Amino acid sequence: MKNAVFFTSGKGNQYLYSPYRNQLRLCHPLIIHLFSLEQKGTKLSRWLSAIRKSGSVTIQDVGTFSSSEVAYQLDKYRFLKRNGFLKPSRNINIEGRLKGSDVKKNISTVRQVIFEVTEDCNLNCTYCTYSKFYINKERHDSYLSFENVRHTLTELISRRTPSPSNNLIISFYGGEPLKNFKFIKSVVEFTNSYPRDQISFTYSLSSNGLLLKKYIGFLVEHNFDLSVSLDGDEVANSFRVLKNNKPSFDITTKNLDYVRTHYPEYFEKSISFLTVLHNRNSFKSVHEFFQERYSKVPQMADVNPINLNPLHEKEFHEKLQSKPISPQEEKETIKQMENVHPKVREMSRLTEYYSGFVFKNYLEVISSKRGKVSSKKFIPTATCTPFSIRAYFSADGTILPCEHISPFHGIGTYSDNQLVLDPTGMAKLYNTYYDKISRFCSKCYFIDNCQECLFNAGVETDHPSCSFYIRESGFRKYLMNHYSNIENDYPFYRKTTQTAFYEG
């Protein structure tokens, strides 16, 4: 159950968020006072009669009001009440659970399969998930051979319905995937032999760029979407070192320059960048670097704080994790990056979900369903269900939900001649996770707008916890912070949210 939430912005404006109407409104302070009086059992008509006798009322921390003003606000208060603005809202029903048949269907429509082409890498990045900072499986530097995946690929393709729009994205991930180019080439040749009117393939690859010059011709020929990992300028990139501890920056950037000179169109269209944020770079410096050098905006993510090895956790926080930036620097970064900045995105998201003024289509404008929780059962959290979007095939034969998930969360196995998938077992496993996390979600104010993956919540343990769980007081603070930012720079907010929605 979610209550109506009142909050005051930094500039002193007061707002009401109504979960029942799913709307946010500017609110006179007397409305809030009337609400709290009624909560305490005060009869408002009697209270007004008493004020009428004395002509006015002074309310501590609220102000002095004439009886006619109080009467006017009381009318408004009653209007809001009559129309459900002050009602608590039932939470969405998160008792939805997966069935084996759902997973089976997912398998036959999965959009992307990702191969961990090799665990081996030509870099030795300080923050690598295989470094001392993380609890991880042992690294064996295994390499996939085409024979390891032929059966799996054939099987997955055979489960799909042939049609010209049947497209499967095949992604190559590592380690450094280009260290096992032979595998990549074989998979591309094999999949290319399927008739185009039955199935088409899109290829993508995540690389550190060290071997790019050698293989770029092939990647261009097969129209690969290429993500290159680079953390910014030489200092920013200095955690990304070669095996001999020397910097990798020059090699990667020279290769990128080569691609840009020889394949300018491809560079423009198909190359994107992945950046890890840590204490040697910042949003601002990274954004400036990529704008100046490549006119691109990289995808940025904080150095992974999950699965840390307790023995080195302190060192991780001291040496690797980004330091908080000053409010002034943050302001400048937001101005520069606009819609790409996470805070601006968050602001757009908040407007979309809570303002009540964003409609996805014309029908929504007139829909009477606003604010009414449907009786439909939803699956908790924002976790994608197994194979609904992607599946990650590790070099050691384990299948994982995606490339971000720890190796302990296997959902199947594969080998040269066997693909072991148990849809009912997968559904059961996920359902136990949903059951565990539900006790948080059912009380969480983000429940109907959750963005979290349950694999980040320790669901495999007896004591899962979601670090994004938010109760009423936290939600009030969340709204307060964002609306204060909006009020502080309204023209910027207006500009960015408008384009954010257009850009999806």
Ligand code: SF4
């Ligand atoms: S992180 Fe979670 S929600 Fe995101 S793709 Fe992976 S499994 Fe799905």
Ligand code: SF4
């Ligand atoms: S934020 Fe966490 S606790 Fe809240 S609904 Fe999402 S997963 Fe559940």
